[in-house]
Structures are given as C-alpha cells and as structure tokens.
Amino acid sequence: MARTKEFDRAQVLHKAMLLFWEKGYDGTSMADLLETMGISRSSMYETFTDKHSLYLEAAQLYRRTSQEKRKFLLEAESAKEGIRQYFERHIDGSFREDTPMGCLVTNTIVNVDSPGDEINVLMRAHFDELRVAFLELLRRGQESGEIAADRNVEDLAYMLLTINHGINVAAKLNNSRERAESMIEMVLGML
Amino acid sequence: MARTKEFDRAQVLHKAMLLFWEKGYDGTSMADLLETMGISRSSMYETFTDKHSLYLEAAQLYRRTSQEKRKFLLEAESAKEGIRQYFERHIDGSFREDTPMGCLVTNTIVNVDSPGDEINVLMRAHFDELRVAFLELLRRGQESGEIAADRNVEDLAYMLLTINHGINVAAKLNNSRERAESMIEMVLGML
Numbered sequence: 542m543a544r545t546k547e548f549d550r551a552q553v554l555h556k557a558m559l560l561f562w563e564k565g566y567d568g569t570s571m572a573d574l575l576e577t578m579g580i581s582r583s584s585m586y587e588t589f590t591d592k593h594s595l596y597l598e599a600a601q602l603y604r605r606t607s608q609e610k611r612k613f614l615l616e617a618e619s620a621k622e623g624i625r626q627y628f629e630r631h632i633d634g635s636f637r638e639d640t641p642m643g644c645l646v647t648n649t650i651v652n653v654d655s656p657g658d659e660i661n662v663l664m665r666a667h668f669d670e671l672r673v674a675f676l677e678l679l680r681r682g683q684e685s686g687e688i689a690a691d692r693n694v695e696d697l698a699y700m701l702l703t704i705n706h707g708i709n710v711a712a713k714l715n716n717s718r719e720r721a722e723s724m725i726e727m728v729l730g731m732l
Numbered sequence: 733m734a735r736t737k738e739f740d741r742a743q744v745l746h747k748a749m750l751l752f753w754e755k756g757y758d759g760t761s762m763a764d765l766l767e768t769m770g771i772s773r774s775s776m777y778e779t780f781t782d783k784h785s786l787y788l789e790a791a792q793l794y795r796r797t798s799q800e801k802r803k804f805l806l807e808a809e810s811a812k813e814g815i816r817q818y819f820e821r822h823i824d825g826s827f828r829e830d831t832p833m834g835c836l837v838t839n840t841i842v843n844v845d846s847p848g849d850e851i852n853v854l855m856r857a858h859f860d861e862l863r864v865a866f867l868e869l870l871r872r873g874q875e876s877g878e879i880a881a882d883r884n885v886e887d888l889a890y891m892l893l894t895i896n897h898g899i900n901v902a903a904k905l906n907n908s909r910e911r912a913e914s915m916i917e918m919v920l921g922m923l
Contacts, residue, residue, distance in 0.1 A: 567759030721890075723890075
C-alpha cells in the first residue's frame with residue numbers, strides 16, 4: 542500500500558509540475574490541479590498539504606532537471622564550449638514543443654512579488670547558483686587564456702544570466718530558436 | 733456628464749493597469765479589479781466590456797510609456813549613447829519602487845500560451861518594434877564607424893532585446909540594479 546502510494550505520488554507531482562509550468566502559480570487553480578492530477582481534494586491535502594507546498598515540491602522537481610543542464614558548466618574543460626553546450630540545452634528546453642514554453646521558474650517569478658516568500662527565496666537561490674556556475678567557469682577560462690584577461694567576469698556572468706532569463710521570455714513569445722542560437726554564437730565570439 | 737465619465741475612465745484604467753502590472757493577467761481576479769478601480773461590476777462591464785478588453789486597454793496605456801523610452805533609440809545621435817540612455821531608463825523603470833517590479837508585458841506574457849491570442853499578438857508587436865529600433869540604431873552606428881563593421885547587427889539587436897527581457901526578470905528577483913547598470917556599461921564596451 543505504501544509503495545503504491547509512493548509511485549502515484551511521483552506521477553501526480555510530475556503532472557502538477559507540468560501544469561504550474563504552463564500556467565504559473567496564480568494561473569493554476571485548485572480545480573485545475575485536481576483535474577490534471579486525477580486525485581480527490583482530500584487526497585491532495587493529505588499528500589501535499591496545500592497548493593503552496595505542492596508548488597514548492599514541483600519547483601524542486603523542476604530544479605533537478607535544471608541542475609543536469611548546469612553540469613555542462615561545472616564539468617566543462619573549455620569555458621566557451623561549456624557555455625555553448627549549456628545554452629544549447631537551455632534553448633532546446635525553452636523552445637521544445639512537448640513541454641510548456643519558457644521556464645517554470647521564470648513563468649512563476651514574474652507573478653511573485655513578496656521577497657520574503659519561500660517561493661521567491663527558492664527562485665533567487667536557483668538563479669544565484671547558475672550565476673556562480675557561469676562566474677567560476679569564466680574565471681577558469683581567464684586562467685587558461687581562453688577568455689581575455691581584461692574582461693570583468695562578474696559582469697560577464699551577470700550578462701549570461703540575464704540572457705538566460707531573456708531566452709525564456711523570448712520562447713514564450715514564440716520567437717524563432719534559430720535567432721537565439723545565432724545570438725549565443727555571437728556572444729561566444731565576444732567573450 | 734460625458735466629460736466626467738471620460739475623466740473617471742482614464743483614472744480607473746490607470747489603476748487597473750497598475751494592478752495587472754503587479755499581478756499579471758491570470759493573477760488578477762475580477763474582484764481585485766473592482767476593488768482597486770472602485771467601480772461596480774455593471775459599470776466595469778458597461779465601460780470596458782470584460783477583463784480581456786480591459787487588459788488590452790491597460791497594455792496599450794503601458795505601451796505609450798514604453799514608447800517614450802524608445803525615443804532614446806530613435807532620436808539618438810550616437811548609437812552607444814542612445815543604447816546607454818535607453819537602458820538607463822529601462823533599468824530605472826524596472827527597478828523603481830513606486831511601481832510594480834519588472835514589466836507589465838513580460839509579467840503577462842509568461843502566462844499567455846495561446847499564440848493566436850490578441851494579447852500575444854500585441855506583445856510580439858511591442859517587442860518587435862523594440863528589436864527594430866535597436867537594429868536601426870546599430871546600423872546607423874556601423875555607418876558612422878561607431879560600431880565595428882564586422883559585427884552582425886541582427887544578432888546584436890536580438891541580444892539587446894534578450895537583455896531587455898532578462899532585466900525585467902532580474903528586477904522581479906530583486907537583484908541589485910547596480911549589477912544591471914554595470915553589465916550594460918560592459919556590453920557597450922563590447923559593441
């Protein structure tokens with residue numbers, strides 16, 4: 542019984558994640574969630590406490606996917622190659638048609654205004670980890686001579702993070718992914 | 733009587749715009765709107781038809797503000813100076829504390845998934861105008877020798893647009909505006 546419940550839990554959490562991703566936190570009603578997850582209101586509250594807790598779990602699940610993408614930065618031998626591979630995966634994930642457009646985190650964050658809120662704290666941690674991963678890779682690139690010594694790597698890391706956010710917004714606008722790919726190649730040439 | 737109604741209309745529309753800006757389209761309920769606008773449900777429907785039409789009007793109002801910002805690009809004598817002034821205003825608008833964080837358009841777009849929808853069409857037009865303004869200014873900069881002749885100005889314009897989106901997301905994360913300003917100075921040095 543416990544095993545069955547565990548299995549269902551992962552499955553319904555995945556469904557909830559896709560719905561939050563598509564509609565954002567505020568845009569997802571409890572009625573939508575129950576229909577998509579295919580569970581009763583009482584099971585929902587028993588298993589996930591409330592919408593806010595469910596969202597936090599869904600965001601953690603989504604984050605694990607993002608962490609795989611960040612491996613390209615953490616494990617890269619060449620700074621430019623690592624950044625290229627990261628953005629290839631990022632653009633691929635943002636523009637792919639079998640999942641909602643954009644990024645679950647960006648889709649939510651623009652509707653979250655309370656900075657002390659747990660969701661906002663999670664978002665900030667998520668993006669700060671990404672900024673630091675860019676920064677450390679750029680530093681390694683500067684040490685190896687791949688990145689020009691006079692570049693300010695703090696500014697460069699922040700620029701890559703800002704471009705990362707912007708690609709998620711562009712994907713929601715159904716802009717062409719070729720444009721995003723072409724831009725990244727140009728940026729790599731500027732580093 | 734007609735004059736009074738016109739005056740009220742502009743005022744309540746402005747209030748609705750601020751609310752949509754803060755909470756996004758889906759996050760703004762009709763009850764929130766009526767409370768903020770201080771009008772009855774029947775006046776709301778009589779004057780603005782429905783939430784969707786009201787949102788479109790609010791977005792048009794917001795756009796007029798953005799168009800003022802774009803003047804810095806359209807009327808610039810120097811490409812880099814025009815881009816600097818544009819982003820100064822953009823960062824100022826995104827991070828200022830007396831209006832909601834980020835951008836009404838970005839805040840909404842990430843929750844709009846239907847590409848044929850009128851709202852999405854409006855958003856795409858809004859950002860395409862901005863991209864073209866960057867592109868034309870960069871072209872003028874290339875002609876005057878201010879921008880290196882071998883730069884691909886299409887890619888550069890798309891990069892500036894992506895950074896523009898990304899700054900709105902960063903502002904929602906309550907990142908420091910100094911970082912955004914410092915990044916723009918670095919980007920100007922790279923053009």
